[in-house]
Amino acid sequence: MVSRAGFASLLGASFLLLLLRGAEPLGFSHRPMTAGDELSAAPSRYLTREERWLSQRLDHFSPTDHRQFNQRYFEFLDYHDDPTGPVFLRICGESSCDGLPNDYLAVIAKKFGAAVVTPEHRYYGKSSPFDSLTTDNLRFLSSKQALFDLAVFRQYYQEKLNSQYNRSAGFDNPWFVFGVSYSGALSAWFRLKFPHLTCGSLASSGVVLAVYNFTDFDKQVGESAGPQCKAALQEITRLVDEQLRLDSHSVKALFGADSLKNDGDFLFLLADAAATTFQYGNPDALCSPLSNAKKKGESLVETYAHFVKDYFIKKLGTTVSSYDQEYLKETTPDDSSSRLWWFQVCSEVAYFQVAPKNDSVRSAQLNTRYNLDLCKNVYGEGVYPDVFMTNLYYGGTSIAASKIVFTNGSQDPWRHASKQNSSEDMPSYIIKCSNCGHGTDLRGCPQLPFRIEGDSSNCTSPEAVNTVRKQIVKHIDLWLSQCHEPTRSGSGTPSHSMAKLCSDHE
Numbered sequence: 001m002v003s004r005a006g007f008a009s010l011l012g013a014s015f016l017l018l019l020l021r022g023a024e025p026l027g028f029s030h031r032p033m034t035a036g037d038e039l040s041a042a043p044s045r046y047l048t049r050e051e052r053w054l055s056q057r058l059d060h061f062s063p064t065d066h067r068q069f070n071q072r073y074f075e076f077l078d079y080h081d082d083p084t085g086p087v088f089l090r091i092c093g094e095s096s097c098d099g100l101p102n103d104y105l106a107v108i109a110k111k112f113g114a115a116v117v118t119p120e121h122r123y124y125g126k127s128s129p130f131d132s133l134t135t136d137n138l139r140f141l142s143s144k145q146a147l148f149d150l151a152v153f154r155q156y157y158q159e160k161l162n163s164q165y166n167r168s169a170g171f172d173n174p175w176f177v178f179g180v181s182y183s184g185a186l187s188a189w190f191r192l193k194f195p196h197l198t199c200g201s202l203a204s205s206g207v208v209l210a211v212y213n214f215t216d217f218d219k220q221v222g223e224s225a226g227p228q229c230k231a232a233l234q235e236i237t238r239l240v241d242e243q244l245r246l247d248s249h250s251v252k253a254l255f256g257a258d259s260l261k262n263d264g265d266f267l268f269l270l271a272d273a274a275a276t277t278f279q280y281g282n283p284d285a286l287c288s289p290l291s292n293a294k295k296k297g298e299s300l301v302e303t304y305a306h307f308v309k310d311y312f313i314k315k316l317g318t319t320v321s322s323y324d325q326e327y328l329k330e331t332t333p334d335d336s337s338s339r340l341w342w343f344q345v346c347s348e349v350a351y352f353q354v355a356p357k358n359d360s361v362r363s364a365q366l367n368t369r370y371n372l373d374l375c376k377n378v379y380g381e382g383v384y385p386d387v388f389m390t391n392l393y394y395g396g397t398s399i400a401a402s403k404i405v406f407t408n409g410s411q412d413p414w415r416h417a418s419k420q421n422s423s424e425d426m427p428s429y430i431i432k433c434s435n436c437g438h439g440t441d442l443r444g445c446p447q448l449p450f451r452i453e454g455d456s457s458n459c460t461s462p463e464a465v466n467t468v469r470k471q472i473v474k475h476i477d478l479w480l481s482q483c484h485e486p487t488r489s490g491s492g493t494p495s496h497s498m499a500k501l502c503s504d505h506e
Contacts, residue, residue: 044452047076047106047116049099054156056122058129058140060148069129071149073119074100075157080115083165086174086480089154089198090118091190093183094341096125104442104454105178108473112480114176115161119153121146121183123340133331135379138343144393146186150177151194174483176476177201180439181414182344188419189394192401199483200403202472205438207417209396210349210387213368215356216416217275222361224278224411229287232294233274233361236304240270241363243301254305256313257320264370269323270304271353271362273312278411281437281445281459285311316448328378343383346375350385351417401426403479405472409436409445427475429468433461441468 056071074097080087088109090100097120109116120127123141130137154175162171175198179187184206191201222230243251244263252258252266260266277286286307293303312318321327322338333339345351352371355364375383395401397418402425408415410432422428435445436459444451445459456465 044102045450046099047078047102048074050074051126054119054153056127056149056152060145060152067129069122069127071119071122071127071153072097072125073117073153073157076100076109076116079110079113081113083161083167084173086112086114086176086199087157087161088112088114088116089150089175089177090116091150091177091179091183091186092118092120092124093179093181093186094121094124094344095337097121097127098125101450102452104444104469107453108476111473112476115173117153117157119149122149124337128336131332133333133336133339135343135383137331138340138379141340141343142348143186143189143344147190147193150186150190151197154194154197174199174480176480178204178442179206180204180442182207184418184439185394188399188401188404188406191404192394192399195401195403200405200475200479202405202407202476203418204407204441205409205412205414205418206406207349207351207414208394208399208419209417210351210385210390211417212350212352212385212387213354214351214417215354217351217353217413218271218356218360218362220411220413220416221275221278222359224283224413225274225287225361228294229283229290230361232287232290232300233304234359236290236300237270237361237363239301240267241365251301254302256305256309257323259320260324262325264365264374265323265325267363267365268370269320270308271366272323273308273318274361275353275413276312276316279413279438280447281409281411281435281440282448283411283435285446325374325377328374339378342374343379346379346383346385348385348390350387352385397421399426403475405429405475407431407441407468407472409433409438409440411435412437412440414438427471429471431461431464431468433459433464435460436464440465441472 052073052075053070054073055068058067058069059065088105090105097118100116100118105116122145123129123138129140158172159169161173162169177187177190177198178201179185184203185208187201188203188206188208191198225233240251248263249258252260255270257266257269260269274286277283289303289307290300293300313320319335322335327333328339328342330339352368353366354368354371355362355366399419404426406419406426406428408418408420408430410430411434415430419426419428420430431440437445437447440459442454444454444456444465451458456462459465
């Protein structure tokens with residue numbers, strides 16, 4: 001597929017991390033991202049947390065650099081009842097990948113008798129090639145390198161299965177790729193660049209369009225909020241901007257963010273706190289208290305400050321430091337995901353969530369200059385997001401691939417960086433309900449607390465979610481049946497087991 005890159009999820013750095021962690025980045029408002037630490041104790045949250053490792057090449061594009069690093073991955077074979085059955089490759093995105101989450105993908109895997117595997121993204125979590133994350137050491141962090149990691153992992157794991165089942169080297173299981181947010185974009189791009197290695201892919205909230213000035217993000221926040229909540233947020237923004245000019249320390253202290261010396265960093269934190277509630281399908285957590293405060297004549301700024309501290313920081317586990325440019329400059333931070341994701345933003349995809357010229361929810365101080373200054377301040381000269389070349393390389397929303405399902409939640413600000421219009425071999429579905437956000441098809445809603453097996457019962461329209469899920473299963477079924485036969489002979493005719501699988505699910 002998600003805050004500062006809003007960075008696909010791209011959420012607030014730490015929230016993204018939270019939401020993505022172990023369930024894959026949820027997708028912050030400032031990024032597209034994952035689920036939080038406080039959820040780790042939930043029963044059956046993970047299918048497995050048993051770590052496995054492979055050696056991965058540091059630079060796939062150099063014929064002379066043979067350095068390698070250890071990449072962590074996870075496997076779950078309990079549903080793989082037929083050795084010739086499918087393998088579901090779940091892409092872990094821009095955060096630590098601490099296991100295979102037990103969300104709706106587990107339901108699909110059980111239905112198709114599939115093995116599920118997920119490799120951790122290079123540099124994130126325990127899969128970092130370097131101890132020190134200097135700008136020079138980050139030059140091997142890119143979506144292009146990550147795609148080759150996935151291709152190498154896919155071939156490595158296929159050989160591992162062949163050895164495990166005493167099969168010849170030419171045997172190939174049918175593979176299907178899944179991802180949410182930035183990893184949803186990777187899922188689509190993997191099918192684009194390596195169509196011979198997968199039968200198809202699901203790009204859930206897949207942010208395939210690199211955007212320099214992402215004004216549609218803020219516009220969607222206002223639309224998802226509705227007229228009254230939007231007006232309240234705009235009034236809060238106006239009042240906070242004014243108070244920053246008069247007494248910046250006091251207003252920052254009110255939000256528990258007086259450590260943020262840069263006013264733009266503070267305003268980004270506030271903007272992300274609002275965007276995140278819509279991104280992850282919980283608008284009532286924000287709009288209800290604002291509506292009540294307005295009716296009672298209470299301070300909207302103080303009400304919003306309570307929300308930011310209690311919900312965004314305490315409940316979601318967002319760290320204020322992840323918005324601090326001085327913290328982002330640290331090369332050995334406690335939480336490396338924020339520095340890593342910002343580097344990808346500043347060097348490749350941008351997703352600059354800037355304020356529109358008119359009717360903006362966020363402060364006008366969150367403009368292009370703020371983002372460019374952040375990139376320069378944190379990483380130095382020469383780091384710049386050439387979105388033209390990124391979109392030229394992948395195609396943006398005009399991606400010329402096949403057999404990719406795109407899904408988006410109607411309230412998710414990130415959907416405007418995804419492919420929302422269907423084409424012949426790339427169906428796109430928008431799940432419409434008042435709490436349908438980032439990755440709703442796999443995660444359910446709201447996404448906190450974590451929903452085991454992606455439970456959709458708490459969505460305002462479970463029917464809308466389940467209708468899209470049926471379409472996902474339909475396309476997986478069809479494309480797996482059309483895939484090359486997983487036999488020693490290499491015949492192109494569907495095997496008996498795959499033909500039976502297809503008929504069983506019609």
